[in-house]
Amino acid sequence: MLWNWQLSDWPAFSFDPGLLRETEERFLKGAGVVVGSMHHLDGDARQGIVIELISQEMVDSSAIEGEVLDRASVQSSIARQLGFVSDKRRSNPAEAGAAELMADLYRRYAQPLTDEQLFDWHRMLMNGRRDLADIGAYRTHTDPMQIVSGALHAPRVHFEAPPSDRVPEEMARFIAWFNENSPQGGAPMPAITRAAIAHLWFETVHPFEDGNGRLGRAIAEKTLAQSLEAPTLTALAATINRHKKAYYAELQRASQSNQIDDWLSWFAGIVLEAQGRTIASIRFLIEKTRLLDRLRGRINARQEKALIRMMAEGPDGFVGGLSAHNYRTITDAASATATRDLAELVELGALERAGERRYARYHLAIATNARGVTG
Structure with missing residues (x-):
């Protein structure tokens, strides 16, 4: 050839x-x-x-x-x-x-x-x-x-x-x-x-x-x-x-x-x-800055640490989403504390939840919008 x-x-x-x-x-x-x-x-x-x-x-x-x-x-x-x-x-x-x-x-x-x-x-x-x-x-x-x-x-x-x-x-x-x-x-x-x-x-x-x-x-x-x-x-x-x-x-x-x-x-x-x-x-950088500004004074140090860790993954986010186990690993929080923290982040509009109980996975509320951009 x-x-x-x-x-x-x-x-x-x-x-x-x-x-x-x-x-x-x-x-x-x-x-x-x-x-x-x-x-x-x-x-x-x-x-x-x-x-x-x-x-x-x-x-x-x-x-x-x-x-x-x-x-x-x-x-x-x-x-x-x-x-x-x-x-x-x-x-x-x-x-x-x-x-x-x-x-x-x-x-x-x-x-x-x-x-x-x-x-x-x-x-x-x-x-x-x-x-x-x-x-x-x-x-x-x-x-x-x-x-x-x-x-x-x-x-x-x-x-x-x-x-x-x-x-x-x-x-x-x-x-x-x-x-x-x-x-x-x-x-x-x-x-x-x-x-x-x-x-x-x-x-x-x-x-x-x-x-x-x-x-x-x-x-x-x-x-x-x-x-x-x-x-x-x-x-x-x-x-x-x-x-x-x-x-x-x-x-x-x-x-x-x-x-x-x-x-x-x-x-x-x-x-x-x-x-x-x-x-x-x-756009993800713009939106994550806005999100952190909006949440300032409304979340605890554990929640902020977890959000920043998720944001470090960029627009694609955590593969498969953040689990409660991931959250405990990142923050050293007890199981009940992790559940309460995550529920508060969903209520504040910082995270979106998919699935129930041990199958629940959390995604940044801004990640879906960022993924949808095609120019």
């Missing part, structure tokens, strides 16, 4: 130019909703949502590749990188490097893409690594760059990238295309279409020894930000992580042809879902 880069029409991707017209319009409209929602936040809250969203992006982008980062450490590092007030939490090299990359992306999204920027990002991402021959440089090894699964004695090859000696030429062509098709370039492309092609193209070349998935998603975020002329807060990696199996399947399918209508359609759906999650997160 030939891969897309081995075909005679590479890299002349073909697609229906009108395929995503409606989706592109919805994305631009949603971007306006994001801006409008952010205006409802004060300076501290706005900083908080920026840190939360971009740190979650890197945590989820790393999770897609099987690397687990501590979200609190990444948040703390990003706050320091962006010059916000931060605690003194120490981060390990991987977390510090990931935070540096995301902060750089947030600050320098508008700049043209260059080899040097990619090399900087790779050095940040590989911070602390000692097992790679090429860090901050394109790969040079002679072994095939393959994505495989299965047993070592009988691996299944899902994709094979161009050999290392072709990477500089391939990347020069990619970077020239990326900048030419930017909003400031000679042939600007719609936001989602350009992001989808950029991500697929970069992943096809797979120019680095490691970190290509995370860098490719950062490039997609850069693309969207350039089109919106603002640092993007689109929860792209977080959404891809929720559809990880489909993501890899769609990438593999797209690597077999340069006709990419199916890939564009799938990626566009992910972008809209990601934008909806961003809007939900912002």
